[in-house]
Amino acid sequence: MAEAKLLHIFLIRHQRPVVSKQGWFNREQASQFLMEYDACAIEELVTKPAGLPTEQITKVYCSSLPRAKQTAQAIFGPEITLIEDPIFNEFQRQAFSIPYLKFPIKFWLIGARALWLLGINTNGLENFRQARIRAHKAAQQLVKQAERDGKVVLVAHGFLNIFIRRALRKMGWHIVRYDGGGFLGVSELVKKAEK
Incomplete structure:
Protein backbone atom coordinates (compact mmCIF):
# COMPACT_ATOMS: atom_id res chain seq x y z
CA MET A 1 0.00 0.00 0.00
CA ALA A 2 1.43 3.40 -1.02
CA GLU A 3 2.28 5.83 1.74
CA ALA A 4 0.46 9.16 1.87
CA LYS A 5 2.28 11.97 0.10
CA PHE A 10 8.43 26.67 3.51
CA LEU A 11 8.43 29.96 5.44
CA ILE A 12 11.40 32.23 4.69
CA ARG A 13 12.28 35.49 6.38
CA HIS A 14 13.49 38.26 4.07
CA GLN A 15 17.14 39.30 3.65
CA ARG A 16 18.61 42.13 5.76
CA PRO A 17 17.38 45.55 4.54
CA VAL A 18 19.89 48.26 3.66
CA VAL A 19 19.12 50.85 6.33
CA SER A 20 21.44 52.30 8.94
CA LYS A 21 20.77 51.58 12.62
CA GLN A 22 23.74 53.66 13.79
CA GLY A 23 23.33 56.60 16.12
CA TRP A 24 20.66 57.87 18.45
CA PHE A 25 17.09 58.57 17.36
CA ASN A 26 14.33 60.79 18.69
CA ARG A 27 10.67 59.86 18.07
CA GLU A 28 10.50 61.57 14.68
CA GLN A 29 13.75 59.97 13.53
CA ALA A 30 12.55 56.54 14.75
CA SER A 31 9.31 57.02 12.77
CA GLN A 32 11.38 57.92 9.70
CA PHE A 33 13.52 54.80 10.22
CA LEU A 34 10.40 52.59 10.26
CA MET A 35 9.19 54.14 6.99
CA GLU A 36 12.61 53.65 5.38
CA TYR A 37 12.77 50.05 6.63
CA ASP A 38 9.48 49.31 4.86
CA ALA A 39 10.64 50.91 1.59
CA CYS A 40 14.36 50.13 1.30
CA ALA A 41 16.25 47.56 -0.75
CA ILE A 42 17.92 44.45 0.68
CA GLU A 43 21.58 43.54 0.95
CA GLU A 44 22.90 41.41 -1.89
CA LEU A 45 22.62 37.67 -1.25
CA VAL A 46 26.06 36.10 -0.95
CA THR A 47 24.61 32.61 -0.47
CA LYS A 48 21.05 31.38 -0.84
CA PRO A 49 19.39 29.29 1.85
CA ALA A 50 20.16 25.61 1.23
CA GLY A 51 17.63 22.81 0.94
CA LEU A 52 14.88 24.70 -0.88
CA PRO A 53 13.04 23.00 -3.76
CA THR A 54 14.00 25.78 -6.19
CA GLU A 55 13.64 23.60 -9.32
CA GLN A 56 10.13 22.49 -8.33
CA ILE A 57 8.78 25.95 -7.47
CA THR A 58 7.26 28.14 -10.19
CA LYS A 59 5.47 30.61 -7.94
CA VAL A 60 6.29 32.12 -4.57
CA TYR A 61 3.97 33.87 -2.15
CA CYS A 62 5.28 37.05 -0.57
CA SER A 63 4.19 40.14 1.28
CA SER A 64 3.69 43.38 -0.61
CA LEU A 65 6.70 44.97 1.12
CA PRO A 66 9.82 45.48 -1.05
CA ARG A 67 12.20 43.50 1.19
CA ALA A 68 10.09 40.33 0.84
CA LYS A 69 9.60 40.68 -2.93
CA GLN A 70 13.29 41.37 -3.55
CA THR A 71 14.32 38.43 -1.38
CA ALA A 72 11.98 36.07 -3.25
CA GLN A 73 13.45 37.15 -6.59
CA ALA A 74 17.03 36.93 -5.30
CA ILE A 75 16.50 33.35 -4.09
CA PHE A 76 14.30 31.96 -6.87
CA GLY A 77 15.33 34.14 -9.82
CA PRO A 78 13.69 37.05 -11.63
CA GLU A 79 11.50 34.72 -13.72
CA ILE A 80 9.64 33.37 -10.68
CA THR A 81 5.95 34.24 -10.48
CA LEU A 82 5.43 36.31 -7.34
CA GLN A 92 2.69 46.85 12.12
CA ARG A 93 4.43 49.02 14.69
CA GLN A 94 4.98 52.71 15.24
CA ALA A 95 7.26 54.85 17.35
CA PHE A 96 5.70 55.70 20.70
CA SER A 97 5.64 59.10 22.32
CA ILE A 98 8.72 60.15 24.26
CA PRO A 99 9.37 63.72 23.15
CA TYR A 100 12.87 65.19 22.82
CA LEU A 101 14.83 62.20 24.16
CA LYS A 102 17.12 60.13 21.93
CA PHE A 103 17.78 56.39 22.15
CA PRO A 104 19.38 53.69 19.97
CA ILE A 105 16.94 52.43 17.33
CA LYS A 106 16.78 49.02 19.04
CA PHE A 107 15.10 50.71 22.04
CA TRP A 108 12.41 52.17 19.77
CA LEU A 109 11.86 48.90 17.89
CA ILE A 110 11.61 46.68 20.97
CA GLY A 111 9.55 49.26 22.85
CA ALA A 112 7.15 49.74 19.95
CA ARG A 113 6.62 45.98 19.59
CA ALA A 114 6.21 45.42 23.36
CA LEU A 115 3.67 48.22 23.74
CA TRP A 116 1.76 47.01 20.67
CA LEU A 117 1.62 43.46 22.09
CA LEU A 118 0.19 44.90 25.31
CA GLY A 119 -2.52 46.73 23.36
CA ILE A 120 -0.90 50.12 23.87
CA ASN A 121 0.39 52.26 21.00
CA THR A 122 -2.07 50.78 18.50
CA ASN A 123 -3.66 54.02 17.31
CA GLY A 124 -4.41 53.60 13.60
CA LEU A 125 -2.82 50.14 13.50
CA GLU A 126 -4.14 46.61 13.29
CA ASN A 127 -4.12 45.35 16.88
CA PHE A 128 -2.47 42.13 18.07
CA ARG A 129 -5.70 40.12 18.03
CA GLN A 130 -6.48 41.23 14.47
CA ALA A 131 -2.91 40.42 13.41
CA ARG A 132 -3.15 36.90 14.87
CA ILE A 133 -6.42 36.33 12.99
CA ARG A 134 -4.73 37.52 9.79
CA ALA A 135 -1.79 35.14 10.38
CA HIS A 136 -4.26 32.26 10.82
CA LYS A 137 -5.98 33.17 7.52
CA ALA A 138 -2.56 33.37 5.85
CA ALA A 139 -1.75 29.87 7.15
CA GLN A 140 -5.05 28.55 5.77
CA GLN A 141 -4.24 30.09 2.38
CA LEU A 142 -0.85 28.35 2.33
CA VAL A 143 -2.41 25.02 3.32
CA LYS A 144 -4.88 25.22 0.41
CA GLN A 145 -2.02 25.90 -1.98
CA ALA A 146 0.07 23.06 -0.54
CA GLU A 147 -2.88 20.69 -1.00
CA ARG A 148 -3.00 21.69 -4.69
CA ASP A 149 0.75 21.83 -5.46
CA GLY A 150 2.40 19.64 -2.81
CA LYS A 151 4.92 22.36 -1.94
CA VAL A 152 4.41 26.04 -1.25
CA VAL A 153 6.89 28.80 -0.38
CA LEU A 154 6.25 32.06 1.44
CA VAL A 155 8.83 34.84 1.74
CA ALA A 156 7.66 37.17 4.47
CA HIS A 157 8.68 38.48 7.88
CA GLY A 158 9.95 37.30 11.23
CA PHE A 159 7.02 38.09 13.49
CA LEU A 160 4.35 37.09 10.99
CA ASN A 161 6.14 33.79 10.27
CA ILE A 162 6.11 32.95 14.00
CA PHE A 163 2.32 33.17 14.09
CA ILE A 164 1.81 31.39 10.78
CA ARG A 165 4.01 28.58 12.11
CA ARG A 166 1.95 28.40 15.31
CA ALA A 167 -1.30 28.30 13.32
CA LEU A 168 0.04 25.52 11.09
CA ARG A 169 1.11 23.45 14.09
CA LYS A 170 -2.41 23.75 15.52
CA MET A 171 -3.66 22.41 12.16
CA GLY A 172 -1.47 19.32 12.53
CA TRP A 173 1.62 20.40 10.59
CA HIS A 174 5.05 19.36 11.92
CA ILE A 175 8.24 21.42 11.88
CA VAL A 176 11.08 19.47 10.25
CA ARG A 177 13.44 22.42 9.79
CA TYR A 178 13.87 25.63 11.75
CA ASP A 179 16.84 27.89 11.06
CA GLY A 180 15.83 30.48 13.65
CA GLY A 181 14.23 33.87 13.20
CA GLY A 182 17.19 35.68 11.62
CA PHE A 183 17.39 37.08 8.13
CA LEU A 184 16.93 34.34 5.48
CA GLY A 185 15.89 31.88 8.21
CA VAL A 186 13.84 28.99 6.80
CA SER A 187 11.12 26.95 8.50
CA GLU A 188 9.83 23.84 6.77
CA LEU A 189 6.60 22.23 7.91
CA VAL A 190 5.14 18.98 6.63
CA LYS A 191 1.88 17.09 6.84
CA LYS A 192 0.60 13.91 5.24
CA ALA A 193 -1.85 14.57 2.46
CA GLU A 194 -5.34 13.38 3.18
CA LYS A 195 -6.51 10.65 0.82
Whole structure:
Protein backbone atom coordinates (compact mmCIF):
# COMPACT_ATOMS: atom_id res chain seq x y z
CA MET A 1 0.00 0.00 0.00
CA ALA A 2 1.43 3.40 -1.02
CA GLU A 3 2.28 5.83 1.74
CA ALA A 4 0.46 9.16 1.87
CA LYS A 5 2.28 11.97 0.10
CA LEU A 6 3.92 14.61 2.29
CA LEU A 7 2.87 18.22 1.80
CA HIS A 8 5.49 20.92 2.44
CA ILE A 9 5.24 24.58 3.44
CA PHE A 10 8.43 26.67 3.51
CA LEU A 11 8.43 29.96 5.44
CA ILE A 12 11.40 32.23 4.69
CA ARG A 13 12.28 35.49 6.38
CA HIS A 14 13.49 38.26 4.07
CA GLN A 15 17.14 39.30 3.65
CA ARG A 16 18.61 42.13 5.76
CA PRO A 17 17.38 45.55 4.54
CA VAL A 18 19.89 48.26 3.66
CA VAL A 19 19.12 50.85 6.33
CA SER A 20 21.44 52.30 8.94
CA LYS A 21 20.77 51.58 12.62
CA GLN A 22 23.74 53.66 13.79
CA GLY A 23 23.33 56.60 16.12
CA TRP A 24 20.66 57.87 18.45
CA PHE A 25 17.09 58.57 17.36
CA ASN A 26 14.33 60.79 18.69
CA ARG A 27 10.67 59.86 18.07
CA GLU A 28 10.50 61.57 14.68
CA GLN A 29 13.75 59.97 13.53
CA ALA A 30 12.55 56.54 14.75
CA SER A 31 9.31 57.02 12.77
CA GLN A 32 11.38 57.92 9.70
CA PHE A 33 13.52 54.80 10.22
CA LEU A 34 10.40 52.59 10.26
CA MET A 35 9.19 54.14 6.99
CA GLU A 36 12.61 53.65 5.38
CA TYR A 37 12.77 50.05 6.63
CA ASP A 38 9.48 49.31 4.86
CA ALA A 39 10.64 50.91 1.59
CA CYS A 40 14.36 50.13 1.30
CA ALA A 41 16.25 47.56 -0.75
CA ILE A 42 17.92 44.45 0.68
CA GLU A 43 21.58 43.54 0.95
CA GLU A 44 22.90 41.41 -1.89
CA LEU A 45 22.62 37.67 -1.25
CA VAL A 46 26.06 36.10 -0.95
CA THR A 47 24.61 32.61 -0.47
CA LYS A 48 21.05 31.38 -0.84
CA PRO A 49 19.39 29.29 1.85
CA ALA A 50 20.16 25.61 1.23
CA GLY A 51 17.63 22.81 0.94
CA LEU A 52 14.88 24.70 -0.88
CA PRO A 53 13.04 23.00 -3.76
CA THR A 54 14.00 25.78 -6.19
CA GLU A 55 13.64 23.60 -9.32
CA GLN A 56 10.13 22.49 -8.33
CA ILE A 57 8.78 25.95 -7.47
CA THR A 58 7.26 28.14 -10.19
CA LYS A 59 5.47 30.61 -7.94
CA VAL A 60 6.29 32.12 -4.57
CA TYR A 61 3.97 33.87 -2.15
CA CYS A 62 5.28 37.05 -0.57
CA SER A 63 4.19 40.14 1.28
CA SER A 64 3.69 43.38 -0.61
CA LEU A 65 6.70 44.97 1.12
CA PRO A 66 9.82 45.48 -1.05
CA ARG A 67 12.20 43.50 1.19
CA ALA A 68 10.09 40.33 0.84
CA LYS A 69 9.60 40.68 -2.93
CA GLN A 70 13.29 41.37 -3.55
CA THR A 71 14.32 38.43 -1.38
CA ALA A 72 11.98 36.07 -3.25
CA GLN A 73 13.45 37.15 -6.59
CA ALA A 74 17.03 36.93 -5.30
CA ILE A 75 16.50 33.35 -4.09
CA PHE A 76 14.30 31.96 -6.87
CA GLY A 77 15.33 34.14 -9.82
CA PRO A 78 13.69 37.05 -11.63
CA GLU A 79 11.50 34.72 -13.72
CA ILE A 80 9.64 33.37 -10.68
CA THR A 81 5.95 34.24 -10.48
CA LEU A 82 5.43 36.31 -7.34
CA ILE A 83 2.03 36.24 -5.69
CA GLU A 84 2.03 39.40 -3.59
CA ASP A 85 -0.59 39.69 -0.91
CA PRO A 86 -0.80 42.14 2.02
CA ILE A 87 -2.16 39.29 4.16
CA PHE A 88 1.53 38.29 4.39
CA ASN A 89 2.75 41.76 5.48
CA GLU A 90 4.60 42.09 8.77
CA PHE A 91 2.69 43.06 11.91
CA GLN A 92 2.69 46.85 12.12
CA ARG A 93 4.43 49.02 14.69
CA GLN A 94 4.98 52.71 15.24
CA ALA A 95 7.26 54.85 17.35
CA PHE A 96 5.70 55.70 20.70
CA SER A 97 5.64 59.10 22.32
CA ILE A 98 8.72 60.15 24.26
CA PRO A 99 9.37 63.72 23.15
CA TYR A 100 12.87 65.19 22.82
CA LEU A 101 14.83 62.20 24.16
CA LYS A 102 17.12 60.13 21.93
CA PHE A 103 17.78 56.39 22.15
CA PRO A 104 19.38 53.69 19.97
CA ILE A 105 16.94 52.43 17.33
CA LYS A 106 16.78 49.02 19.04
CA PHE A 107 15.10 50.71 22.04
CA TRP A 108 12.41 52.17 19.77
CA LEU A 109 11.86 48.90 17.89
CA ILE A 110 11.61 46.68 20.97
CA GLY A 111 9.55 49.26 22.85
CA ALA A 112 7.15 49.74 19.95
CA ARG A 113 6.62 45.98 19.59
CA ALA A 114 6.21 45.42 23.36
CA LEU A 115 3.67 48.22 23.74
CA TRP A 116 1.76 47.01 20.67
CA LEU A 117 1.62 43.46 22.09
CA LEU A 118 0.19 44.90 25.31
CA GLY A 119 -2.52 46.73 23.36
CA ILE A 120 -0.90 50.12 23.87
CA ASN A 121 0.39 52.26 21.00
CA THR A 122 -2.07 50.78 18.50
CA ASN A 123 -3.66 54.02 17.31
CA GLY A 124 -4.41 53.60 13.60
CA LEU A 125 -2.82 50.14 13.50
CA GLU A 126 -4.14 46.61 13.29
CA ASN A 127 -4.12 45.35 16.88
CA PHE A 128 -2.47 42.13 18.07
CA ARG A 129 -5.70 40.12 18.03
CA GLN A 130 -6.48 41.23 14.47
CA ALA A 131 -2.91 40.42 13.41
CA ARG A 132 -3.15 36.90 14.87
CA ILE A 133 -6.42 36.33 12.99
CA ARG A 134 -4.73 37.52 9.79
CA ALA A 135 -1.79 35.14 10.38
CA HIS A 136 -4.26 32.26 10.82
CA LYS A 137 -5.98 33.17 7.52
CA ALA A 138 -2.56 33.37 5.85
CA ALA A 139 -1.75 29.87 7.15
CA GLN A 140 -5.05 28.55 5.77
CA GLN A 141 -4.24 30.09 2.38
CA LEU A 142 -0.85 28.35 2.33
CA VAL A 143 -2.41 25.02 3.32
CA LYS A 144 -4.88 25.22 0.41
CA GLN A 145 -2.02 25.90 -1.98
CA ALA A 146 0.07 23.06 -0.54
CA GLU A 147 -2.88 20.69 -1.00
CA ARG A 148 -3.00 21.69 -4.69
CA ASP A 149 0.75 21.83 -5.46
CA GLY A 150 2.40 19.64 -2.81
CA LYS A 151 4.92 22.36 -1.94
CA VAL A 152 4.41 26.04 -1.25
CA VAL A 153 6.89 28.80 -0.38
CA LEU A 154 6.25 32.06 1.44
CA VAL A 155 8.83 34.84 1.74
CA ALA A 156 7.66 37.17 4.47
CA HIS A 157 8.68 38.48 7.88
CA GLY A 158 9.95 37.30 11.23
CA PHE A 159 7.02 38.09 13.49
CA LEU A 160 4.35 37.09 10.99
CA ASN A 161 6.14 33.79 10.27
CA ILE A 162 6.11 32.95 14.00
CA PHE A 163 2.32 33.17 14.09
CA ILE A 164 1.81 31.39 10.78
CA ARG A 165 4.01 28.58 12.11
CA ARG A 166 1.95 28.40 15.31
CA ALA A 167 -1.30 28.30 13.32
CA LEU A 168 0.04 25.52 11.09
CA ARG A 169 1.11 23.45 14.09
CA LYS A 170 -2.41 23.75 15.52
CA MET A 171 -3.66 22.41 12.16
CA GLY A 172 -1.47 19.32 12.53
CA TRP A 173 1.62 20.40 10.59
CA HIS A 174 5.05 19.36 11.92
CA ILE A 175 8.24 21.42 11.88
CA VAL A 176 11.08 19.47 10.25
CA ARG A 177 13.44 22.42 9.79
CA TYR A 178 13.87 25.63 11.75
CA ASP A 179 16.84 27.89 11.06
CA GLY A 180 15.83 30.48 13.65
CA GLY A 181 14.23 33.87 13.20
CA GLY A 182 17.19 35.68 11.62
CA PHE A 183 17.39 37.08 8.13
CA LEU A 184 16.93 34.34 5.48
CA GLY A 185 15.89 31.88 8.21
CA VAL A 186 13.84 28.99 6.80
CA SER A 187 11.12 26.95 8.50
CA GLU A 188 9.83 23.84 6.77
CA LEU A 189 6.60 22.23 7.91
CA VAL A 190 5.14 18.98 6.63
CA LYS A 191 1.88 17.09 6.84
CA LYS A 192 0.60 13.91 5.24
CA ALA A 193 -1.85 14.57 2.46
CA GLU A 194 -5.34 13.38 3.18
CA LYS A 195 -6.51 10.65 0.82
